[in-house]
Structure formats: structure tokens, C-alpha cells
Amino acid sequence: MNAIPTLLNRKPLPESLLLALGQLLGTRLSTSASVREHHGSDISSLGPVPPDAVAFVESLEEIISVSSLCHAHDVPMIPYGSGTSLEGWLQAVQGGVCIDVSGMNQIIQIRPDDMDVTVQPGVTRKQLNAALHGTGLFFPIDPGADASLGGMASTRASGTNAVRYGTMRENVLGMTAVLADGRVIQTGGRARKSSAGYDLTHLLVGSGGTLATFAELTVKLHPLPEAVSAAICTFPSVDHAVQAVIQTIQLGVPIARIELIDALTVRAINAYSKTSLREAPSLFFELHGSESGVKEQIETVRLVADEHGGQDFEWAVNPEDRTRLWQARHDAYFASVALRPGCRSLTTDSVVPISRLAECIEATAADLEENGLLAPIFGHVGDGNFHALILVDPDNADEVARAEAVAHRLAERAIAYEGSCTGEHGIGLTKRDYMAVEHGQNAVDVMRSIKHALDPKGLMNPGKIFG
Structure with missing residues (x-):
């Protein structure tokens, strides 16, 4: 999969630092290979790059002490929460100490x-x-x-x-x-x-x-809203679904959630979550408000969906049905990966103005098809954000290269449409090359200046965002 740019100046931790951290944290300092590997990876397609040690801190004072010690020894630091990020945020490309704050959970x-x-x-x-x-x-x-x-x-x-x-x-x-x-x-x-x-x-x-x-x-x-209602509706095509989203938002309907899943994602969810949804491009809606307000919103959304070919409109009002519906949507990542056992997912993340969303998704779907790649598409279409999970064999270099090329073109396409190469996953390691393209070199230089002012030694999560 994507190459990890481990830098050549990675050095082992000084014994004096390990001794000081051990005295501070006791058994909450770990150099175990399994613990280090776990903390040197996220859920992206990138392989693990472990830190040299993991410090499990439990207070502000311990963060201060660990940071001060690492700074005095010129050792990198990588903050760690629950490990669910993407784009290589946690890979310790210059080694160093991972500061795990998961124990600070009060x-x-x-x-x-x-x-x-x-x-x-x-x-x-x-x-x-x-x-x-x-x-x-x-x-x-x-x-x-x-x-x-x-x-x-x-x-x-x-x-x-x-x-x-x-x-x-x-x-x-x-x-x-x-x-x-x-x-x-x-x-x-x-x-x-x-x-x-x-x-x-x-x-x-x-x-x-x-x-x-x-x-x-x-x-x-x-x-908490007085009333909540969720629904799913299928459409003849992704374009029809997106047009329904655009019109719903333009009408001022205060949608709480509006999610798109394509037919392939529906197939994956049905297999993984044991649902029986129709295998067609679908929208998941959720409306919040007063009882009367939600009823009015439901009618408006139904009319808009009908206008764009919506079918099988099914509302879930009771909490159990809503939970089942949204759990299926949240399982889309794992469901998609299960479509191809042994694969890895190169997960994209782009956002564009909503008026360009259908165009961007259609161009991406065509690019994926032309390159023979299996990739469920879903996303938070209410704010123009969508993901394609490109499923590839990590041992097939040609397939990986084709997938990375499609992801590259998607990032450039989103920027060209006056959007962003990342709507929520961030830059991390994998999208550093798009910073100047999206923001311009002057803006990137200002960001670098801020980074240098706050972290002149470059010790905080080095290699990320700028390289």
C-alpha cells in the first residue's frame, strides 16, 4: 500500500530519557513491541510505524513532565487518543514517544x-x-x-x-x-x-x-430534540439522490443527517449487518425538532424525493428502528472491507460545494470503473463530503498503483471544483502533496511559520501535514 516515508534521522531513545520516564510513570511506560506497533498505526491503508516507547499519562502534570523530558532530549512526541484516525496521523516516522491520553477519561x-x-x-x-x-x-x-x-x-x-x-x-x-x-x-x-x-x-x-x-x-x-424521525429512500441513480439532497437543503429543511450510500455499499451492508435493503443508491435521512415540525419536514422530504424518482420511502420513528438504521450506516466501512476478504481499503475523503457533488461522484465512479477497481461510495452528502473505499490486494503492486492514481485524481478534482482534498480525515502523511495545491504556497509558508513558532525543534508529530 502507500509507502511510509520513514526518515533517515530516526535515532534510538537515550537511556537517560527512558530512565526518567520510567521513574515518572513506572509500569505505565511501555517498550513492548506489540504495544508500540498498536500505537504506531491507525485504521488507514498504511502499515504500522511504531514509536520507540508509549507513555500512558493520567494527568496534566504527567503530560507536562513527559513533554519537557522529550523536549530536553530532542525526542519526537505523538499524541494518541483511541487510534481511530485515518491518513497516517499516528505513524511514528521519526520514532519517539507516543503520549497516550486514553487514561485521562474524566x-x-x-x-x-x-x-x-x-x-x-x-x-x-x-x-x-x-x-x-x-x-x-x-x-x-x-x-x-x-x-x-x-x-x-x-x-x-x-x-x-x-x-x-x-x-x-x-x-x-x-x-x-x-x-x-x-x-x-x-x-x-x-x-x-x-x-x-x-x-x-x-x-x-x-x-x-x-x-x-x-x-x-x-x-x-x-x-435533545422533542421528536426524531429517520428514513431511508432509494433512487434510480446517485445523481437523482444528490439532486434530492440539493433541493431539500435549498428549501431550508433543517435536516439533522442526510447520508448517501451507493448500490455496492447497500450490498455490503446487507451482507454484513443482515439487513434487506434494496440494492440501489439510497439516502438515509434524520429529522429533529418538534412533533409538528418533524411531521411537516417529513412531508416536504417525501415530496422532494418523489420528484427525483425516490422509492421505498420507509420511516423509522421508534428508537430501536432508528438505532438499527444508523448502526447499519456506521458499519459501512467494515461492511465494505468484508466484500473482499484479505483486501485493504484505500479510503478517500473529499468535499466539494454541494452543487458540484453529483458531478464529482459521477466522475469518480467512472474513473474507478475504467480502472477495474471495486470501491463502495458513501458519505455525508448534506455538506458535500463523500468517501470511496477502494478495495485492493496489498500484494498486487499494479492494483495498488491504479488505486492510488484514482485517489490522486479525486483529490485534484475536488480542489479543482473549489472543494478540499479532505473533508474530515485530515492531511496526515498521505495528503501532504496537496497542501500547496489547495491553499497556495504563501498560505502553507504561513502555516509552517506558526508550526516553527510553537514547536521550533519540530518534535510534535513530525512528518505530518508538511513533511
Whole structure:
């Protein structure tokens, strides 16, 4: 699969550093090969590149100490949450110490009146929503995996609810972060707006561990809707489905989720999740609001779907049916990989203005077919984001090369359509070559300057974003 650019200046950890970290953490410092390999890989198509050691930290003070020690010894650091990221964010291409914050999983304070919560970075989204039970509030960002909030902020995650509730960018109010040299910074705050200086919170959100390690986050909460209704509807083609999405959004229907899956993805889901969905391009909808409002929205969506050839419109109102429907959608990645046992998935991630979405998906599907590649297509079409999971034999060099070429053309196509080469997975290792294409070299130079100002030794997750 994609080559890992392990750099030649990788050096073993100094014994003095290992001794100091061992005294600090005891058995929570691991140099075990299996632990290191686990922490040197994500769920992308890239192979593992292990760090030299894994530090399981449990407090802000321990993050400070580990960072200070690594900085003093010029050793790289890679923050780690739950390991569910893509694009090679966790591969330790220069070795170093992985700072695992998963043990920092305390919910510090829930403030129902202000609709916010402060958490440690290892808290997962499911854990947070379980803790919010009975408050009338929830945390809506849902990338599918039960990711940690620190990791979600680090990659600027979004997911199925982003069309209504936004991404992590819109939902992180502030944070406590530790810089490479151990300095602590507090960014943002609990007020819903501020014009006091540079917006450091949103500089760090999406930085992928290249600027700091997160120790605490304050995020927005949202009211649980009075009524929720979900539905699935099939269409004659992907274009018909996307046109229905565009019209629904243009009509101002406050859709909470609207997901596209192509016929191949439906086949995969049916086999994996034991469902019996019709094998045709389909939209999954979810509507939130008052009882009367949701009923009106249902009627509008049904009329729009009918206009674009929608069939088999099936609504799921009770929680069990909704859960089953969305679990099937969340299983799409694993279902797709199961279509071809022994394969690896080269997972793409592009986003375009919604008016160009059908065109971009059609061009991508044609490119995949011309190259004889099996690739389910699905995505968060409400905000123009879709994925193609290109299933390839990792031992077939020609097939891998064809897949990588298609992924390259998709990234360039999305940028040419005034979109982005990544809507939610981030740059990591695999998309560094598109930074200047998408942003221009001047903007990339400014980003490099910021990186150098906060991390002059280049120790925070080196090799990512810029190379």
C-alpha cells in the first residue's frame, strides 16, 4: 500500500530519557513491541510505524513532565487518543514517544444551564452522551467510531450530524494544551463569543498533534430534540439522490443527517449487518425538532424525493428502528472491507460545494470503473463530503498503483471544483502533496511559520501535514 516515508534521522531513545520516564510513570511506560506497533498505526491503508516507547499519562502534570523530558532530549512526541484516525496521523516516522491520553477519561464538569461540558481528552463521545442522560442535552458530533474527544478535536472530526450541528471546529469552546517544551496554554473560554486576540482554539483544532497535546476541552452541548424521525429512500441513480439532497437543503429543511450510500455499499451492508435493503443508491435521512415540525419536514422530504424518482420511502420513528438504521450506516466501512476478504481499503475523503457533488461522484465512479477497481461510495452528502473505499490486494503492486492514481485524481478534482482534498480525515502523511495545491504556497509558508513558532525543534508529530 502507500509507502511510509520513514526518515533517515530516526535515532534510538537515550537511556537517560527512558530512565526518567520510567521513574515518572513506572509500569505505565511501555517498550513492548506489540504495544508500540498498536500505537504506531491507525485504521488507514498504511502499515504500522511504531514509536520507540508509549507513555500512558493520567494527568496534566504527567503530560507536562513527559513533554519537557522529550523536549530536553530532542525526542519526537505523538499524541494518541483511541487510534481511530485515518491518513497516517499516528505513524511514528521519526520514532519517539507516543503520549497516550486514553487514561485521562474524566468528565470534569457538566453545566446544563450553559449547555457546555469540560472533559479530559480521553473521554469518548459515547461515554459523554451516557453521562448526559437525564440532562436533556447531548453531544452531536458523530464520526461513527467511538473516538476520543481529544482525537476528534485534533483531526477536526465531523460525521453524520455535521449538516445541522457542525463539526468539532464549531463545537470546541476552549482547551488546555501542552506545547512541545511543556508550557501550558489556555485557549478560548466558556463564553459563546470573544474578540480578544488570536483564535488559538481554532488554530489547534485540526492540527493533528503537530502543535500541542490536548489535556482538557470544553465543548458545546445541544438540546435533545422533542421528536426524531429517520428514513431511508432509494433512487434510480446517485445523481437523482444528490439532486434530492440539493433541493431539500435549498428549501431550508433543517435536516439533522442526510447520508448517501451507493448500490455496492447497500450490498455490503446487507451482507454484513443482515439487513434487506434494496440494492440501489439510497439516502438515509434524520429529522429533529418538534412533533409538528418533524411531521411537516417529513412531508416536504417525501415530496422532494418523489420528484427525483425516490422509492421505498420507509420511516423509522421508534428508537430501536432508528438505532438499527444508523448502526447499519456506521458499519459501512467494515461492511465494505468484508466484500473482499484479505483486501485493504484505500479510503478517500473529499468535499466539494454541494452543487458540484453529483458531478464529482459521477466522475469518480467512472474513473474507478475504467480502472477495474471495486470501491463502495458513501458519505455525508448534506455538506458535500463523500468517501470511496477502494478495495485492493496489498500484494498486487499494479492494483495498488491504479488505486492510488484514482485517489490522486479525486483529490485534484475536488480542489479543482473549489472543494478540499479532505473533508474530515485530515492531511496526515498521505495528503501532504496537496497542501500547496489547495491553499497556495504563501498560505502553507504561513502555516509552517506558526508550526516553527510553537514547536521550533519540530518534535510534535513530525512528518505530518508538511513533511
